[in-house]
Amino acid sequence: MTQATESKKxxxxxxxxxxxxxxxxxxxxKELCLRVGVRGGGCSGMSYTMDFEDPSNVREDDEVYDYGDFQVICDPKSLLxxxxxxxxxxxxxIGGGxxxxxxxxxxxCGCGKSFSA
Incomplete structure (x- = not known):
């Protein structure tokens, strides 16, 4: 397993x-950033969301994490x-992704795509 990049993020x-x-x-x-978040649903109550998004859709209250020429965006509620x-x-x-x-x-959950907190 590779090490996580810049652990202060x-x-x-x-x-x-x-x-x-x-x-x-x-x-x-085209130039895109990755939006990561959560929503209600999934086997355990909450599921992860992840999708590419145009950088012009980044909201003022979003957290933005830079990874070189790549940005990860998350809304404050999901970040909690x-x-x-x-x-x-x-x-x-088997089990890739x-x-x-x-x-x-x-x-x-068993598939690792949902959780409860």
Whole structure:
């Protein structure tokens, strides 16, 4: 597992996650940032959300974390639930994809995409 980059940030990204996100961003063909958040739902009560977004949609109260030429955005309400979370990526055939390690989660579902706090 790679080390999280710049641990003073509210959302931590491993080098593997950043590399994969940069590849996905290039495929989109335009300058985008990544919005990470939570919403109600999922097997454990809350589920993670993650999507590319145009930088012009960043709101004044959003937290913005710079990772070189890549930005991660999070709204303040979501950040209450995921502050200190580490986002990793695995290309394993079984169980691969983005993985969330959330220190605020009391319980996490088996798939790792939802949690309760």
């Amino acid at each position: 509210g959302i931590l990204m491993t080098d593997t996650a950043i590399a994969h996100l940069k590849q996905l961003k290039i495929q989109q063909g 639930y995921i502050y200190g979370m580490q986002l990793d990526y695995s290309n394993a055939l 983005f993985q969330f390690a959330n220190p605020n989660a009391d319980q996490t």
